[in-house]
Amino acid sequence: MTQATQADAAASFDPLRPKLMRVAYRMLGSVADAEDMVQEAFIRWMGADRAEVREPEAFLRRTVTRLCLDQLKSARRQRETYVGPWLPDPVVEEEEVEDVTLPLMLALERLSPLERAAFLLHDVFGLGFEEVAATIQRDAAACRQLAARARTHVREARPRFHVEKERGLELAEAFFKASRSGDMNAFGAMLAADVSIHADGGGKRSAAIMPIIGFDAVMKVHEKLAALFRANGSKLLRVGFVNGLPGFITMEADGEIQTTALEIEGGKVAAIYVVRNPDKLRHLH
Incomplete structure (x- = not known):
């Protein structure tokens, strides 16, 4: 040819x-x-x-x-x-x-x-x-x-609640600040009663191997995570839309990036999706 x-x-x-x-x-x-x-x-x-x-x-x-x-x-x-x-x-x-x-x-x-x-x-x-x-x-x-x-x-x-662009980005930034600072009152005020966490580490970085369901369980996990964030750091790189949901990219203490996406229903965070598997993040570097 x-x-x-x-x-x-x-x-x-x-x-x-x-x-x-x-x-x-x-x-x-x-x-x-x-x-x-x-x-x-x-x-x-x-x-x-x-x-x-x-x-x-x-x-x-x-x-x-x-x-x-x-x-x-x-x-x-x-x-x-x-x-x-x-x-x-x-x-x-x-x-x-x-x-x-x-x-x-x-x-x-x-x-x-x-x-x-x-x-x-x-x-x-x-x-x-x-x-x-x-x-x-x-x-x-x-x-x-x-x-x-x-x-x-x-x-x-299908999304049942539409979140205006600016409001969605504000929620994502507020979620980052509350989750990393350990302000559990502010963090809890953002969560729906049936909130869930879905974390994808792919066996290559630490992540829960089952979804974490419910307000109390999510609060307990983030209390522990907040202490780790305070001790080791978590740097906000960018706020944007992750697969159509408000979210952000961070650099974590291990030197790897991760993404967090927030499903919003009725002004509350109904689901948290975290991707930590480095194989799925290479294209973002």
């Missing part, structure tokens, strides 16, 4: 790369795996008869989706042996992303690969069922059923 041919393939592919990454990441929940799938799609694009492709975006979306469906089979086997709660790789953005928040991505984990693809392509990316059918190689009626089943499973994961 000549350099000119490669340049031509890249020129038509690169503008579509961000859209393809959105599809792949939402399918897989892993930034590294999504990048691999998109790169594999680019390799196939270079080898394709591009003159015969009428709609490059549709062609490449189909390619990426099918690669992700294959990848999901091995990913599920890996997650069966994962240490502690599994959370998707954190993606930190300046603006709130409402289409696929962290709770919704966790709900997608309970779907079959085909249900996940049909739901994302139709309900999130707005494709018609004929296009969904062509992408996942099922007929349109079957795709409607797949999307309907998926919708039933994920309905509860």
Whole structure:
């Protein structure tokens, strides 16, 4: 393949790369795996008869989706042996992303690969069922059923309370200050009665191997953590939206970063999602 041919393939592919990454990441929940799938799609694009492709975006979306469906089979086997709660790789953005928040991505984990693809392509990316059918190689009626089943499973994961951007960022910053300073009165005032903590260390950094549920349990854990933070330090690097939820990135005493995302319901913190697994944080460095 000549350099000119490669340049031509890249020129038509690169503008579509961000859209393809959105599809792949939402399918897989892993930034590294999504990048691999998109790169594999680019390799196939270079080898394709591009003159015969009428709609490059549709062609490449189909390619990426099918690669992700294959990848999901091995990913599920890996997650069966994962240490502690599994959370998707954190993606930190300046603006709130409402289409696929962290709770919704966790709900997608309970779907079959085909249900996940049909739901994302139709309900999130707005494709018609004929296009969904062509992408996942099922007929349109079957795709409607797949999307309907998926919708039933994920309905509860849709955000019920909208938090204004500035208010969300204020809550995230206030949560950081209260949790690190040990001001347990201020910290407790922010929590819902059924608040929960989900910490993903992947067996590579210390983290609870089961979710911590309930106000009293969460307060007890953070009383201990506050003492550690005061003794060893915890530096705020950035406040933003982590997978669509208000949150922040910190540098911890072990020299590693971590992300914290807050699910807000009725002005209170209903769930705390902490990613500590260094493999899931490399792209943030």
